[in-house]
Amino acid sequence: MENGTNTQSEGKDPSGFLSKIIGNPVMVKLNSGVVYKGKYFTRELQSVDGYMNIALEKTEEYVDGTKRRSYGDAFVRGNNVMYISADS
Known part of the structure; x- marks a missing residue:
């Protein structure tokens, strides 16, 4: 991003x-x-590829805004991902 504008390669x-x-x-x-909230494995982030496996x-x-389950670790196959958002 230069001067607040996106270049074509960004995104x-x-x-x-x-x-x-x-x-x-x-x-x-x-x-x-379905929404998953969690933290990236720092050591595993290298495995994020063009398929967005994370x-x-x-x-x-979370399903319909209601917490359903807790997992220690989870792997999400990229073709199922609609978006990833930094959650503050």
């Missing part, structure tokens, strides 16, 4: 965004509407 490669949120809380929304730790699953 296509999420690696810059992902590298900034390593170890921070994130929210991952799936195409099905590993989370301290993960909670």
Whole structure:
């Protein structure tokens, strides 16, 4: 981003965004509407690839805004991911 404007190459490669949120809380929304909240595995973030496969730790699953389950670790296959958001 230069002077507040996006270049064409930005937005296509999420690696810059992902590298900034390593170890921070994130929210991952799936195409099905299920939401996972957790933290990225710092050591596993290297495995995020063009398919957006991600590993989370301290993960909670939410359906329709209601917490359903807690997981220690979770792996989300990238083709199920609608978006990843830094969760503050």
